[in-house]
Amino acid sequence: METTPHPLLELKNVTKFFGSNKVLDDVDLTINDGEFLTLLGPSGCGKTTLLRLIAGFERPTSGKIIMNGKEISHLPPNRRFVNTVFQQYALFPHMTVFDNVAFGLQMKGLPDEEIEIEVFSALEKVKMHQFYLRYPSELSSGQQQRVAMARAFINNPKVLLLDEPLSALDYKLRQEMQIELKELQRDLGVTFVYVTHDQEEALSMSDRVAVLNEGMIEQVGTPIQIYEEPKNMFVAKFVGEINVFDGMIIKVEADTFDTIVEGMFYRLRKPSTFDVSRGGKIKVLLRPEDMVVSKVNDPEAEAPENALRGVISHLVYKGRTIDLWIQTAGGNMVMATQFFNEDDPEIIYQADDVVNVSWIKDWEVILPDA
Amino acid sequence: MLKTADNFCRTAVLYFIFIWFGVMVFAPNLLVLLASFLTKEPVWFLRLPLNLQAYRALGDAALLTVILKSVGLAFVTTLFCLLIGYPFTYFIAGFSKETRALFLMLIVVPFWTNSLIRNYALIAVLSEDGLINAFLLHFGLIAEPLKLLNTTFAVFVGMVYTLLPFMILPIYAVLEKIDRSIVEAAADLGAGPFEVFYKIVIPLSFPGIVAGCIMVFLPALTLFYVSDILGGADVNVLGSIIRNKFMIDHDWPVGAAISVALTAFMLVLLHLYYKSGNTVEQERQLW
Numbered sequence: 001m002e003t004t005p006h007p008l009l010e011l012k013n014v015t016k017f018f019g020s021n022k023v024l025d026d027v028d029l030t031i032n033d034g035e036f037l038t039l040l041g042p043s044g045c046g047k048t049t050l051l052r053l054i055a056g057f058e059r060p061t062s063g064k065i066i067m068n069g070k071e072i073s074h075l076p077p078n079r080r081f082v083n084t085v086f087q088q089y090a091l092f093p094h095m096t097v098f099d100n101v102a103f104g105l106q107m108k109g110l111p112d113e114e115i116e117i118e119v120f121s122a123l124e125k126v127k128m129h130q131f132y133l134r135y136p137s138e139l140s141s142g143q144q145q146r147v148a149m150a151r152a153f154i155n156n157p158k159v160l161l162l163d164e165p166l167s168a169l170d171y172k173l174r175q176e177m178q179i180e181l182k183e184l185q186r187d188l189g190v191t192f193v194y195v196t197h198d199q200e201e202a203l204s205m206s207d208r209v210a211v212l213n214e215g216m217i218e219q220v221g222t223p224i225q226i227y228e229e230p231k232n233m234f235v236a237k238f239v240g241e242i243n244v245f246d247g248m249i250i251k252v253e254a255d256t257f258d259t260i261v262e263g264m265f266y267r268l269r270k271p272s273t274f275d276v277s278r279g280g281k282i283k284v285l286l287r288p289e290d291m292v293v294s295k296v297n298d299p300e301a302e303a304p305e306n307a308l309r310g311v312i313s314h315l316v317y318k319g320r321t322i323d324l325w326i327q328t329a330g331g332n333m334v335m336a337t338q339f340f341n342e343d344d345p346e347i348i349y350q351a352d353d354v355v356n357v358s359w360i361k362d363w364e365v366i367l368p369d370a
Numbered sequence: 371m372l373k374t375a376d377n378f379c380r381t382a383v384l385y386f387i388f389i390w391f392g393v394m395v396f397a398p399n400l401l402v403l404l405a406s407f408l409t410k411e412p413v414w415f416l417r418l419p420l421n422l423q424a425y426r427a428l429g430d431a432a433l434l435t436v437i438l439k440s441v442g443l444a445f446v447t448t449l450f451c452l453l454i455g456y457p458f459t460y461f462i463a464g465f466s467k468e469t470r471a472l473f474l475m476l477i478v479v480p481f482w483t484n485s486l487i488r489n490y491a492l493i494a495v496l497s498e499d500g501l502i503n504a505f506l507l508h509f510g511l512i513a514e515p516l517k518l519l520n521t522t523f524a525v526f527v528g529m530v531y532t533l534l535p536f537m538i539l540p541i542y543a544v545l546e547k548i549d550r551s552i553v554e555a556a557a558d559l560g561a562g563p564f565e566v567f568y569k570i571v572i573p574l575s576f577p578g579i580v581a582g583c584i585m586v587f588l589p590a591l592t593l594f595y596v597s598d599i600l601g602g603a604d605v606n607v608l609g610s611i612i613r614n615k616f617m618i619d620h621d622w623p624v625g626a627a628i629s630v631a632l633t634a635f636m637l638v639l640l641h642l643y644y645k646s647g648n649t650v651e652q653e654r655q656l657w
Contacts, residue, residue, distance in 0.1 A: 056558075057554050077557040078558070078560045083558055086551045088549070090549060090552045090554065094573045107565060152559075155559065
């Protein structure tokens with residue numbers, strides 16, 4: 001998206017109660033025209049409720065939902081330019097694939113000839129045209145998923161809402177559908193709002209990700225921002241694996257500060273998001289793939305500067321990579337992902353090996369210790 | 371060893387069901403069929419030779435008139451049970467689980483009282499000094515009590531009252547199973563409440579409607595005690611004619627022939643229902 005983003009859908013101070021249970025708490029979110037936005041969060045975080053509010057199946061307790069500058073909070077679902085792909089697809093079991101996909105256009109009162117052309121073109125986009133006479137029960141779940149997609153996007157919605165549409169599929173099919181969905185979204189140019197609890201799905205498909213927790217948005221950003229610059233501990237821990245170290249600030253300079261992590265001295269770059277002060281406590285976060293591990297041949301020798309000494313507690317071979325769990329002298333368990341290097345024989349690790357652990361300079365994320 | 375014990379149990383249960391069906395369903399129906407081809411006998415009720423005399427009696431104009439009246443009454447009863455039962459069921463199916471359970475309780479609890487007694491209770495409502503007339507007289511809406519009891523109307527009221535739950539329960543079973551997201555999907559695709567109802571809810575609950583209609587229509591033809599209690603001597607349903615043929619006229623062959631004709635009629639209806647491909651498709655989806 002080279003052009004300046006044009007806000008299509010705005011959620012302003014949206015709060016939703018179910019009885020006395022607060023499901024969404026003062027949510028503000030802007031969704032831009034043509035983007036693929038993912039609502040990511042654990043189950044019960046309110047992401048599906050947010051989607052249902054946009055679809056019109058629920059009304060916000062307070063706050064506004066605005067589309068193209070017009071408030072739509074209180075319009076019924078059939079009067080919003082929004083369509084939904086349901087988690088279990090919700091295909092009409094008493095209708096053929098053709099009739100399912102044609103339903104929206106029939107409701108609009110389009111002439112039959114036009115509907116026929118549109119339906120076959122939509123079915124062709126999802127490669128289901130040869131199945132148009134089948135009933136949903138005669139389709140595999142992957143095929144049902146495609147029909148549900150076609151049934152929704154044929155209506156040319158301004159926003160297409162997808163509620164964990166891939167969760168019922170097996171792993172391999174899910175991988176394929178992720179790519180297909182992304183391609184379809186580019187092809188159609190429709191704004192997608194996608195709900196998932198699967199962070200891998202969120203990172204691989206989205207233009208932007210909104211991370212939700214307990215009814216609140218923790219962070220909105222590109223997948224890279226979410227993964228590499230998490231704003232808080234929840235985002236850091238929910239998206240991917242991460243190592244967390246406690247640090248104590250001992251000295252602050254112009255661009256750097258000095259800290260003690262696991263009894264070792266480190267000079268780190270000052271974070272831009274908050275002020276550090278002497279005596280303050282911080283969290284130092286590091287992705288496993290940013291860790292540098294080297295084998296120690298002489299356990300008596302001192303660890304080099306900026307490195308922690310540790311023992312490999314266990315390891316998991318993953319083909320392309322190997323995951324090491326390293327017990328540090330300070331008592332922390334550190335996870336490090338190492339890529340294989342065919343030319344480097346040193347890369348054969350075993351449990352109980354003594355290693356030095358450090359990280360690539362400046363790749364750490366500093367958060368205040370709340 | 372467990373396997374053999376398991377097999378033995380399964381075989382035993384199957385045999386039990388077969389024997390039960392044989393003794394309780396197949397044999398009695400066969401006897402009725404046989405009786406319909408025999409000849410009337412004053413003392414022993416039945417005797418040889420086999421003939422079609424009883425079936426010829428079905429063509430009798432007086433008998434045909436009563437049969438048609440009974441079929442008409444059953445039809446109207448079924449229609450009203452559907453018209454009352456469906457909206458009511460649709461209404462309660464929209465409530466929370468707890469509330470639905472309460473409504474179902476309220477429908478089922480009267481069943482614990484014998485329906486004969488409940489129909490006697492209707493006399494107190496419909497008679498000339500009953501509740502309805504007392505109410506209408508009190509408010510001056512009528513000058514003289516209406517004759518409600520011992521009319522076709524009274525039988526109709528009794529039938530609807532007695533049979534309504536048989537319409538409600540099968541429809542409820544189907545409505546409850548309809549996935550809420552399917553209804554939401556229809557609304558999402560632009561269907562208003564009315565379109566959702568007749569394009570989605572009605573077709574998806576059709577098996578329940580058919581089951582309910584069958585369960586109301588059949589008894590409505592044959593519930594002779596309702597017509598006896600509320601219709602007096604004036605109203606006869608098919609059931610009371612069959613009863614009279616056996617118990618009063620002692621004409622077993624004709625009674626049996628009417629029963630056989632009734633069974634054949636119902637089989638034809640059921641066959642037509644299963645033949646209609648569309649509904650079979652829905653059956654397959656829903657059950």
